[in-house]
Amino acid sequence: MDYYPAMSTIKSIREKLGITQAELAKVLGCTQGNVSFYERGQTIPPDAAKILIAHAKMLGHEITFDDIYGDPAPADSAV
Numbered sequence: 001m002d003y004y005p006a007m008s009t010i011k012s013i014r015e016k017l018g019i020t021q022a023e024l025a026k027v028l029g030c031t032q033g034n035v036s037f038y039e040r041g042q043t044i045p046p047d048a049a050k051i052l053i054a055h056a057k058m059l060g061h062e063i064t065f066d067d068i069y070g071d072p073a074p075a076d077s078a079v
Contacts (some may be wrong), residue, residue: 011039
């Protein structure tokens with residue numbers, strides 16, 4: 001599985017896929033400005049994340065929700 005750094009995750013994924021912001025916007029059905037916001041830390045909507053995962057798979061890359069949103073924080077075991 002590919003590793004995507006936490007900072008600018010969407011940008012890292014987009015660059016790994018070899019596509020531009022405009023191309024990603026077309027795939028996601030949003031504007032290039034939206035993609036720019038996602039790359040600067042605005043949370044990508046779950047429906048758009050699903051589309052991104054499917055598009056990446058079509059291009060031969062496997063990404064997950066964890067790659068997009070980061071691993072969830074470990075639960076505090078102290079009760």
